[in-house]
Amino acid sequence: MAAIELNDVTKRYDDITALQELCLTVTEGEIYGFLGPNGAGKSTTINILLDFARLTTGHVEVLGYDAQQESQRIRDHIGVLPEGFSIYDRLTGRQHLEFAIESKDADDDPDALADRVGIDDAIDRKAGGYSKGMAQRLALGMALVGDPDLLLLDEPSTGLDPNGAREMREIIRAECDRGATVFFSSHILGQVEAICDRVGILRDGTLVAEDTVEGLRDATQTESTLVIDVDQVPDGTSSAVRTLSGVSEVSTENTSLTVSCLDSVKTEVLNTVENEGASIQDFTTEDTSLEDLFAAYTQDEQLSEAQA
Amino acid sequence: MSWTVVAKKDFRDAIRSRTLWVLSALFVLFAAGFTYVFWFIPQLVGQQNLPASGPTIGLINGLSSSAGFLVPLIGLLIGYKAIVGERDSGSLKLLLGLPHSRRDVVLGKFVGRTGVVAVAILIGFSAGAIIALMLYDSFAFGVFVSYTLLTMVLGLVFVAIAVGFSAAMRSASRALYGVIGLFVLFVFVWGFVPTVLRFVLNGFTMPNLLARPDWAAFISLLNPTTAYGYASAALISDLPGPMMQNPPFYLQDWFGFVILAGWIVVPLALGYSRFASTDL
Numbered sequence: 001m002a003a004i005e006l007n008d009v010t011k012r013y014d015d016i017t018a019l020q021e022l023c024l025t026v027t028e029g030e031i032y033g034f035l036g037p038n039g040a041g042k043s044t045t046i047n048i049l050l051d052f053a054r055l056t057t058g059h060v061e062v063l064g065y066d067a068q069q070e071s072q073r074i075r076d077h078i079g080v081l082p083e084g085f086s087i088y089d090r091l092t093g094r095q096h097l098e099f100a101i102e103s104k105d106a107d108d109d110p111d112a113l114a115d116r117v118g119i120d121d122a123i124d125r126k127a128g129g130y131s132k133g134m135a136q137r138l139a140l141g142m143a144l145v146g147d148p149d150l151l152l153l154d155e156p157s158t159g160l161d162p163n164g165a166r167e168m169r170e171i172i173r174a175e176c177d178r179g180a181t182v183f184f185s186s187h188i189l190g191q192v193e194a195i196c197d198r199v200g201i202l203r204d205g206t207l208v209a210e211d212t213v214e215g216l217r218d219a220t221q222t223e224s225t226l227v228i229d230v231d232q233v234p235d236g237t238s239s240a241v242r243t244l245s246g247v248s249e250v251s252t253e254n255t256s257l258t259v260s261c262l263d264s265v266k267t268e269v270l271n272t273v274e275n276e277g278a279s280i281q282d283f284t285t286e287d288t289s290l291e292d293l294f295a296a297y298t299q300d301e302q303l304s305e306a307q308a
Numbered sequence: 309m310s311w312t313v314v315a316k317k318d319f320r321d322a323i324r325s326r327t328l329w330v331l332s333a334l335f336v337l338f339a340a341g342f343t344y345v346f347w348f349i350p351q352l353v354g355q356q357n358l359p360a361s362g363p364t365i366g367l368i369n370g371l372s373s374s375a376g377f378l379v380p381l382i383g384l385l386i387g388y389k390a391i392v393g394e395r396d397s398g399s400l401k402l403l404l405g406l407p408h409s410r411r412d413v414v415l416g417k418f419v420g421r422t423g424v425v426a427v428a429i430l431i432g433f434s435a436g437a438i439i440a441l442m443l444y445d446s447f448a449f450g451v452f453v454s455y456t457l458l459t460m461v462l463g464l465v466f467v468a469i470a471v472g473f474s475a476a477m478r479s480a481s482r483a484l485y486g487v488i489g490l491f492v493l494f495v496f497v498w499g500f501v502p503t504v505l506r507f508v509l510n511g512f513t514m515p516n517l518l519a520r521p522d523w524a525a526f527i528s529l530l531n532p533t534t535a536y537g538y539a540s541a542a543l544i545s546d547l548p549g550p551m552m553q554n555p556p557f558y559l560q561d562w563f564g565f566v567i568l569a570g571w572i573v574v575p576l577a578l579g580y581s582r583f584a585s586t587d588l
Binding site for chain 2: 047052072073086087090100
């Protein structure tokens with residue numbers, strides 16, 4: 001059974017189409033990163049999963065339940081960190097956690113939850129005085145109540161400092177190890193690369209790419225930079241490398257060759273260098289950053305259309 | 309039974325924010341104050357040779373006219389932000405991220421806020437009863453209890469109307485305009501509506517005001533505060549009821565309860581159906 005299944009989901013607001021025949025499947029037990037620039041439709045998708053928004057056409061199932069007909073049952077089994085929420089100013093952190101525990105009919109310990117999300121020292125303070133980051137941590141704590149089968153996290157690192165974002169990732173990983181599926185949206189890539197099993201990239205309401213981080217890299221055929229240290233550079237080496245298809249630039253500095261080429265021809269470049277009589281001491285690759293990949297998918301019309 | 313969790317939280321929130329205590333103090337001031345003034349100015353209570361329930365009936369009559377203003381106002385103000393306030397702030401997303409259905413939210417908020425108004429009325433009227441028991445020569449305790457319960461029902465009606473608005477509207481300010489408009493309508497305007505209608509139907513000349521047709525009486529009765537008067541008369545036999553010979557069933561005093569029930573069910577149902585079908 002899929003944890004999340006969206007079939008041909010279209011969502012229109014008046015004359016704006018937020019989602020266009022979106023199909024997406026999240027497998028049980030995986031960490032799925034839902035990427036896209038602001039306004040791509042990520043929050044709309046999550047709102048539909050939660051029945052905060054109703055789809056115009058299509059079909060959505062979460063944990064095997066119909067998202068519109070059986071929303072309450074779905075929310076019994078999931079933990080939610082919504083986007084653009086606010087906490088209850090007059091309630092303490094503990095009262096928030098207790099309310100979530102009572103609502104889910106669970107038996108978690110509020111202190112243990114607060115400790116886990118790093119607000120244990122503020123648990124008995126009114127949440128009205130919390131910073132944005134603390135409110136985010138508190139809401140994550142509420143989402144973890146009752147060991148949910150699925151965590152839906154909309155821009156979870158909003159308001160968190162780098163350290164907080166790292167703790168968030170650790171919690172996500174731990175939840176996945178426990179057996180939960182994690183679906184989270186982000187417009188920041190650094191968070192996704194490190195922990196996601198799979199990534200979906202949304203643009204203008206459609207999925208323009210969906211793969212593992214590795215798979216996306218391979219598919220985009222963007223360039224890597226290969227730095228090869230050799231004992232010596234025989235004459236003709238750099239011109240031989242330059243003639244290979246897929247190589248765009250070669251430069252030599254002392255006994256070091258720097259080659260810009262497609263990922264797929266890296267091996268060929270190394271072989272050519274050896275054939276020219278150089279002995280390779282060491283080489284390093286600077287991968288395309290996910291940042292570049294993301295830009296490629298969300299900005300380059302042709303590329304994304306080819307992928308779609 | 310997830311609505312009970314919502315209702316409990318809502319009621320506790322009213323305690324935390326001291327709303328409950330402020331309201332209770334207000335009703336203590338109102339009911340106890342009224343009871344004392346009635347004792348202090350005995351001619352208001354009526355002649356000494358009335359039946360045993362005389363002073364109590366006099367007191368209830370006096371309380372009714374003011375409660376018909378105060379209770380709707382309090383009910384509407386306590387209820388109008390119940391849902392739309394959370395929608396404005398964004399805490400509704402937190403609430404509905406938990407396993408509560410939208411129906412649980414409407415029902416829970418309605419019950420929670422009704423509890424707040426009902427408890428405040430109960431505390432205030434109890435203070436009134438204590439003063440009456442101490443000062444009055446005779447006090448019909450049972451009658452006063454019936455009247456207190458009925459006033460709590462009136463509070464419930466206006467909370468239902470306000471929560472209905474709160475569920476239907478997209479912003480708190482719109483819900484506020486809605487309930488203020490309704491308050492003005494029921495308290496200040498409604499009394500003229502039947503007469504104006506008759507004036508128009510009569511070819512813009514004044515009809516005979518003493519011979520009121522049944523339909524005009526029924527329009528008056530549609531006002532929940534009027535229905536509260538009918539229901540009071542049905543419950544407390546010594547209270548003056550609708551002054552009519554052989555009224556049709558829809559103008560008999562017990563029909564006040566039907567109208568009150570309608571004012572509970574219809575606003576909640578309309579508000580819920582709008583809330584249930586909307587995108588948050």
